[in-house]
Amino acid sequence: MELVKAALAEALRLLRLQASPTSLQDSGMPAPTRDSPAAPPGLPPTCTLSLVSRGTQTETEVEMEPSPGPPGLSNGPPDPQGGSEEPSGTQSEGGGSSSSGTGSPGGTGSPGILRLVHPPQRSDTARRNSSSSSSPSERPRQKLSRKAASSANLLLRSGSTESRCGKDPLSSPGGPGSRRSNYNLEGISVKMFLRGRPITMYIPSGIRSLEELPSGPPPETLSLDWVYGYRGRDSRSNLFVLRSGEVVYFIACVVVLYRPGGGPGGPGGGGQRHYRGHTDCVRCLAVHPDGVRVASGQTAGVDKDGKPLQPVVHVWDSETLLKLQEIGLGAFERGVGALAFSVADQGAFLCVVDDSNEHMLSVWDCSRGTKLAEIKSTNDSVLAVGFSPRDSSCIVTSGKSHVHFWNWSGGAGVPGNGALTRKQGVFGKYKKPKFIPCFVFLPDGDILTGDSEGNILTWGRSVSDCKTPGRGGAKETYGIVAQAHAHEGSIFALCLRRDGTVLSGGGRDRRLVQWGPGLVALQETEIPEHFGAVRAIAEGLGSELLVGTTKNALLRGDLAQGFSPVIQGHTDELWGLCTHPFQNRFLTCGHDRQLCLWDGEGHALAWSIDLKETGLCADFHPSGAAVAVGLNTGRWLVLDTETREIVSDFTDGNEQLSVVRYSPDGLYLAIGSHDNMIYIYSVSSDGAKSSRFGRCVGHSSFITHLDWSKDGNFIMSNSGDYEILYWDVAGGCKLLRNRYESRDREWATYTCVLGFHVYGEQGRRVVEPCRRDGGGTGGACPGLGMLGVCGGVGIMILADPVQEAPRALPREGLPGTQPVGGRCRRSARKGTALGCGWRRGGGRAEASHCARRVAGRLGWHRHQLPVPLPQRARGGCG
Numbered sequence: 001m002e003l004v005k006a007a008l009a010e011a012l013r014l015l016r017l018q019a020s021p022t023s024l025q026d027s028g029m030p031a032p033t034r035d036s037p038a039a040p041p042g043l044p045p046t047c048t049l050s051l052v053s054r055g056t057q058t059e060t061e062v063e064m065e066p067s068p069g070p071p072g073l074s075n076g077p078p079d080p081q082g083g084s085e086e087p088s089g090t091q092s093e094g095g096g097s098s099s100s101g102t103g104s105p106g107g108t109g110s111p112g113i114l115r116l117v118h119p120p121q122r123s124d125t126a127r128r129n130s131s132s133s134s135s136p137s138e139r140p141r142q143k144l145s146r147k148a149a150s151s152a153n154l155l156l157r158s159g160s161t162e163s164r165c166g167k168d169p170l171s172s173p174g175g176p177g178s179r180r181s182n183y184n185l186e187g188i189s190v191k192m193f194l195r196g197r198p199i200t201m202y203i204p205s206g207i208r209s210l211e212e213l214p215s216g217p218p219p220e221t222l223s224l225d226w227v228y229g230y231r232g233r234d235s236r237s238n239l240f241v242l243r244s245g246e247v248v249y250f251i252a253c254v255v256v257l258y259r260p261g262g263g264p265g266g267p268g269g270g271g272q273r274h275y276r277g278h279t280d281c282v283r284c285l286a287v288h289p290d291g292v293r294v295a296s297g298q299t300a301g302v303d304k305d306g307k308p309l310q311p312v313v314h315v316w317d318s319e320t321l322l323k324l325q326e327i328g329l330g331a332f333e334r335g336v337g338a339l340a341f342s343v344a345d346q347g348a349f350l351c352v353v354d355d356s357n358e359h360m361l362s363v364w365d366c367s368r369g370t371k372l373a374e375i376k377s378t379n380d381s382v383l384a385v386g387f388s389p390r391d392s393s394c395i396v397t398s399g400k401s402h403v404h405f406w407n408w409s410g411g412a413g414v415p416g417n418g419a420l421t422r423k424q425g426v427f428g429k430y431k432k433p434k435f436i437p438c439f440v441f442l443p444d445g446d447i448l449t450g451d452s453e454g455n456i457l458t459w460g461r462s463v464s465d466c467k468t469p470g471r472g473g474a475k476e477t478y479g480i481v482a483q484a485h486a487h488e489g490s491i492f493a494l495c496l497r498r499d500g501t502v503l504s505g506g507g508r509d510r511r512l513v514q515w516g517p518g519l520v521a522l523q524e525t526e527i528p529e530h531f532g533a534v535r536a537i538a539e540g541l542g543s544e545l546l547v548g549t550t551k552n553a554l555l556r557g558d559l560a561q562g563f564s565p566v567i568q569g570h571t572d573e574l575w576g577l578c579t580h581p582f583q584n585r586f587l588t589c590g591h592d593r594q595l596c597l598w599d600g601e602g603h604a605l606a607w608s609i610d611l612k613e614t615g616l617c618a619d620f621h622p623s624g625a626a627v628a629v630g631l632n633t634g635r636w637l638v639l640d641t642e643t644r645e646i647v648s649d650f651t652d653g654n655e656q657l658s659v660v661r662y663s664p665d666g667l668y669l670a671i672g673s674h675d676n677m678i679y680i681y682s683v684s685s686d687g688a689k690s691s692r693f694g695r696c697v698g699h700s701s702f703i704t705h706l707d708w709s710k711d712g713n714f715i716m717s718n719s720g721d722y723e724i725l726y727w728d729v730a731g732g733c734k735l736l737r738n739r740y741e742s743r744d745r746e747w748a749t750y751t752c753v754l755g756f757h758v759y760g761e762q763g764r765r766v767v768e769p770c771r772r773d774g775g776g777t778g779g780a781c782p783g784l785g786m787l788g789v790c791g792g793v794g795i796m797i798l799a800d801p802v803q804e805a806p807r808a809l810p811r812e813g814l815p816g817t818q819p820v821g822g823r824c825r826r827s828a829r830k831g832t833a834l835g836c837g838w839r840r841g842g843g844r845a846e847a848s849h850c851a852r853r854v855a856g857r858l859g860w861h862r863h864q865l866p867v868p869l870p871q872r873a874r875g876g877c878g
Contacts, residue, residue, distance in 0.1 A: 188740070190759065197722050201756040202743035224274045226603055227256050229569020232535040232548045235283060236437060236492060237338070237384060239536035239548045242318050243291025246273075247538065247546055249554070250282040251569075255296050257318060260540075260556055260566055275316055277323050280309050283355075286339035288347040294318050295327075295350060297336025311335045313352060315366060325369045328352060331362070337382060338397075341366070343389040351395055353382045361385070361397065363408060363418065373408060373418035383437050390445055395420075398436040403449060403459065405478050425459060426479050440494040440502065446481070450491030450504060456519060458482035484519035487511060492550075495537035505534025505547065512537070512547065514559060523559045531555060531565065568605045570594060576618040576629065587627055589615025595629060597641070609644055611637075617659050621687030622666040628687075630657030636671060638687065647688040652679045658703055663712035664748040668693065668729060670715055672703030678717060680733055694733035698725055705752040709745050716742070718752045 187209060189202045207213065231238060231251050240248050246257045255275040275294075280301035287294055294316055301309040311332040315325040328336075333356035342349040349372070350364045358376040365372055380400035388394035395406040403425030408418055433451035440448050447459040460481040489508025496502055501522065502515045510533050513524040527534060532551030540546050540556075547555040547563060551571050557563035572592035579586040584600035595615055596608040614632040621627065626647065630636045634655055638648035655674035662669050662683070669690060671679040678696035683689070701720035708715060713730040717723075726736040726745075736742060743756075750757055 190756065192759070194722050194754075199722055199724065199754060200739075201724070201754075201759055202740050203756060204743050206744075224254070224276065226272055227251055227254055227274065228567070228598065228603070229552050230548055230554045230567050232532070232550050232552050233571050236535060238285055239538045239546060239554075240285060240287045240294075241538045241540050241546065242287065242294075244318070245541055246318070247540070247554070248285065248287065248294060248318065249548065250285060250296065252281055253278045253298070255282055255285070255294070258554075258567065260546075273321065275314075275318075275321050277314050277316060279303065281335075283335055284337060284339045286341050286350070288341050289343050290347065292318055293324065293347070295339050295341065297339050297352065299335030299355070300333075311354065313339065313350070313364075315350070325366065327364050327366075327369050328362070328371070331371065332356070332360070338385040340386045340395075342387040342392040344387070344392045349387070349392060351385050351387060353377060353385050353397065359399075361395075361406070361420065363395075363420070373420050375420040375422075377404065377422075378402060381435075383435070384439060386439065386441065388445070389441050396439060396441075396447060398439050398449060400435055401432060403436055403439070403478075423478060428479060430455075430457070430480050430483060435490065437490065437492055438494045440496050442496070442502075443500065447478075448494055448502060450486070450494050452490040454485055454487040454489055454491060454506065454508075456484045456486045456491065456494075456504060456515070458519070482519065484515075486513060486515075486519075486521075489533075492533065492535050493537045495539060497539055503537050503539075503545070505537050507533040507550070510534065512545075512559065525559050525562060527555070527563065531563075532571075565605070570596065575614075575616045578618045578620050578627070581620055581622050581624050583624065587618055587620070589618055589629055595639075607644060609639075616656055619660045619662055621662050621683070622664065623685070623687055626687030628660045628662070628669060628671075630660045630671060632656040634673065634675075636660060638690065640688070648690050650681075650690065653677070655702075659706055661706055661708060661749075662687070663708045663729075664710060665712040667712060668708075670696075670706055670708070670729075672706050672717065674702040676700065676702055676719070678703055678706060678715065678727070678733075680729055694729075696727045696729070696733045696735070698727075698735045699723055707747045707749045707752055710748045712748075714742070714745060716745075716747060716752055716755070718754050722754060724752070724754050 189200050191198055191200045229251055230249055238249050242248055246259050248257050257273040259270040261270050278298045281299045282296050283299050284297045295313055297313045300311050303309055310330050312329045313327040313336055314323050316323045332354035335355040336352060337355045338353040340351045341347040348366060350366050352362050354360050359378055359382045360374055361377040362374040363372045377397060380402060382397050382399040385397045393408045395408055397404045405423040407421045433453045435452040436449050438450045449457045457480050459478050461478060486504050487506030487509050489506060491504055492507050493505040504513050510527040511524055512534055514522045516522045531553045532549040534547055535550050536548040538546045543558045545558055552569040553565050554567035555563035556566045570590050570592050572590055574588055574590035576589035585597060587597050589595045591614050593611045593614060594608050595611050597606040599606045615629050616632055617630040619628050626638050627641055628636060628638050634653040635651045636657055637646050640647050653673050653675040657671055657673050659672040667683060669681040669683050676699045680693040681690040682693045699719040704718045704720055706715055706717040715727040715729055717725050726739055726742045728734045728736055
């Protein structure tokens with residue numbers, strides 16, 4: 001392109017010199033000759049003069065075009081020979097700019113083009129006379145001159161458009177899925193291609209060469225510190241108590257072992273350990289009869305490279321957190337829906353039901369990991385499975401409109417030697433319910449089922465009917481021998497206590513009832529409405545009970561004294577996360593419309609309010625007295641953190657807001673929207689009052705991230721089409737067209753996912769956004785030394801190097817102490833986890849994509865951390 005421009009400009013110059021040498025003399029300019037210098041005195045010798053006719057040819061421009069330099073410097077540093085860049089002029093609110101003045105050896109101008117404009121001195125009469133007096137032999141030459149001028153003008157305008165947009169010319173675009181980079185010839189910038197789009201990043205002046213930077217990751221490592229939340233909204237039979245007294249449950253890809261009342265922590269409870277062997281969402285749990293071994297099944301998914309992850313069951317030791325056996329890799333479809341250990345033979349066998357269309361039922365040898373039997377169960381949903389505690393050949397499944405009793409003739413457990421036969425539960429005169437979510441075995445061999453009608457049914461073996469023999473003789477059937485109406489609405493959980501009584505948990509009425517022999521109600525209590533319905537029940541030490549609810553809370557107590565929460569979490573996808581500027585607290589919001597403030601010391605919920613709308617982003621004022629929350633309707637609120645009252649309410653546009661960020665001095669508030677604009681507000685000292693200051697207009701896609709400079713005068717922003725733009729807020733919200741000037745600017749935060757500071761070490765790759773829209777939330781707290789990331793429904797906390805007692809959570813969008821919801825977006829979307837935290841020190845560094853892109857705020861630049869957590873490439877812990 002540069003060569004074509006130069007050729008056309010030279011052709012135009014020669015044609016004009018040959019066509020009208022006298023016209024230049026009439027205008028006061030000497031006619032150029034072969035002996036004339038190529039450039040005016042004082043200008044670089046690499047420039048050439050060309051005369052360009054614009055539009056109707058009412059004026060003539062003399063353009064100084066330097067010889068082509070290194071690629072990627074169209075908006076780069078000033079010419080080293082003395083030329084300085086063009087002044088930005090005035091910037092309108094719509095992002096346009098204007099400039100005036102003429103170039104000179106010591107003047108200012110664009111680094112790419114210097115223009116000397118000389119308006120013509122001829123009158124219209126002289127122009128007409130000159131045109132009419134031209135001879136017929138000169139007319140073709142003049143026509144050719146006009147065509148050449150028009151072509152050159154188009155090319156020059158195209159080049160100026162590139163300069164205005166701040167786009168760097170492509171040197172090697174690459175394929176749509178490539179992420180390649182090349183190093184500028186002068187070592188000034190690095191250009192990479194992300195999904196076919198060029199991204200130019202200017203190297204700070206303190207770095208002379210990329211090769212000087214460390215080639216490996218830093219010595220710090222990350223380890224999981226704390227997980228907030230419990231997956232109760234869309235899962236069942238997921239709460240158990242181990243022999244050690246620890247409570248085991250799962251969130252996203254993490255299985256949590258929680259010890260109430262022990263270890264570090266305040267009123268919120270005791271300590272946590274975590275099994276992190278899974279690569280995607282955990283969907284079900286089963287505890288071995290020895291109370292030590294645990295089986296956990298995961299769903300199918302996609303890893304960080306886009307490769308499919310197959311469902312599998314892990315059998316692991318809860319004391320050492322080591323995996324003992326991997327069962328069924330490649331044998332299940334979609335996911336593992338239900339698990340159960342056999343009881344009568346000390347847990348020698350494991351029964352698994354997958355999530356395929358036929359819901360395949362299989363029996364496995366736990367010690368060898370081999371499949372002993374398999375059969376299609378039903379096309380309807382299967383919600384629970386279990387071995388009879390008296391006979392391992394009897395297996396029961398229940399789910400949508402069915403109870404199935406299976407007989408397994410497994411013999412001595414020889415692979416392929418067993419057969420499974422099914423017997424349908426007969427409802428007879430009783431109404432057939434739509435769902436049977438749970439069942440429990442009684443000591444006498446009978447079975448109790450809880451259904452969606454609120455009834456508890458007692459099932460027993462019926463006498464064989466010899467008058468209606470089936471294939472191979474009369475069939476023994478199971479029928480209902482008793483019924484009790486226990487709850488209003490569905491029964492989600494049944495639990496057999498050590499004293500022989502049974503506990504039932506209701507859905508709609510939120511009642512927890514204890515039943516004696518003959519299904520006689522002995523005692524009951526009601527779970528508070530804000531905790532949700534009962535999802536799972538587990539018996540702890542003594543008379544203590546643990547209850548999981550549908551609003552992702554874990555309660556602890558008894559029927560007499562009531563229940564109090566020890567673990568709480570969001571119930572839908574979590575998007576907004578920020579941390580308090582100086583207290584060990586953080587705030588979250590999401591699609592469940594709840595705004596929650598968390599105490600990092602006690603790992604507990606401080607307070608929560610209903611926003612009535614979906615919250616997508618939040619940020620604390622530097623004073624900590626106010627917090628701004630952006631909603632999905634273009635509306636944003638400012639709340640007093642003490643009174644929880646709304647002190648300001650504004651609306652900017654009608655599209656969702658993706659990021660809100662206060663300046664370090666608290667004087668400005670920047671709001672990034674999906675309408676491609678950044679709205680700037682002036683803020684009072686306490687953060688309660690705000691007034692519109694201006695708008696930053698120039699992005700061609702929605703805003704994803706932004707950061708303030710340390711002096712509070714400039715903003716760096718990213719957009720959905722991978723742009724990196726810089727703005728002068730104090731100077732009137734102007735777009736800084738020369739991004740080279742911002743290469744050494746210091747930033748108060750670094751949450752942007754594009755830029756040299758997060759430019760990846762491995763293969764010189766940039767840290768790619770974890771969400772398909774380039775979104776994500778995260779931040780760092782240098783003072784507290786913790787890293788927090790949120791995505792899907794969870795939060796991850798990355799804390800300091802391990803010391804005697806690990807610290808809890810810390811600050812705002814920071815990598816300090818923020819909860820995380822592993823990258824399991826599918827479970828996060830369902831509200832399974834509020835989050836998990838990580839701690840630096842000892843052990844392999846593991847974090848989500850969000851953690852990688854904010855790791856730079858702790859000095860973990862230019863490297864990628866391993867990511868064992870699931871990714872949302874399938875569209876599903878942010």
